[in-house]
Amino acid sequence: MPARPISAARVLSSAAFLAVVAACAAPPMGPTVQVMPGPGKSFETFRMDQANCKSFADDQVRGQAEAHNQRAVGGAVLSTVIGAGLGAAVGGAYGNAGAGAAIGAASGATLGAGYGADASANANMSIQQQYDNAFSQCMYAKGEQVPGFAPHTPPPPPSSGPVAQADPMVRATQAELIRIGYLNGSADGFMGPRTRSAISGYEQANGLPVDGAVSPNLLARLQATPAGAGASTASAPANWVAPAGSGNAAPSGWVAPAR
DSSP states (O other): OOOOOOOHHHHHHHHHHHHHHHTOOOOOSSOOSOOBOOTTOOHHHHHHHHHHHHHHHHHHHTTHHHHHHHHHHHHHHHHHHHHHHHHHHHHHHTTOHHHHHHHHHHHHHHHHHHHHHHHHHHHHHHHHHHHHHHHHHHHHHTTOBOTTSOOOOOOOOOOOOOOOOOOHHHHHHHHHHHHTTSOOSOOOSOOOHHHHHHHHHHHHHTTOOOOOOOOHHHHHHHHTSOTTGGGTSSOOOTTOOOOTTSOOOOOTTOOOOOO
16 A cells, blocks of 8 residues: 655644754743852841742743744744755655655754754753843842852941041140130130130230131231230220129220130
């Protein structure tokens, strides 16, 4: 009994089936990196972070396996059609185009399936790597320990700003004001309202422009002023009042030292 010829439709459907089986890329089942709980992390918190990061990684590679499988099936079918056409052309030269088409289609399907298998392995590797990268980044951002990444440390507290430095000229001016009785306390080198008030009092008592500011000329004038001169050489302010019951009036050249 003569063998029944193989139809092109049967060959093409067989080729498509082989391509689907051989070129089947699959979504990752999970990460392949070993992540450990971060410092101070409880195991329950670690498990929650792990579940969230798996979901994040799934989203990053979603649809890639399906897209690859569709391309692989199309490539296998195309190679089958090309093989069938070449086989028919060769078989036709020998008077048997149908058998040649069947043989060519089978060869094309085999080649397509082999190509699909190689492409599937590469696709699975690439998709898994993208999945692992996304999972590792997510876990590291949540403070977990990830191989290849430095331990996660919290950022330092924000700086309160530059630390003010004492001014040597302010300190020297304060020392002179203390010496001649215009300022109480210590010379700390920082300009404040008490220091400005003491400078203004000295400038007013000595006929200088009153600006309450430190300057080299002011410092030189202070250094030339005898100790204790501040309480007896300046005029009293207009609103000066003698202590009650003392019967004393402000001396003509007196100014109260700024405290």
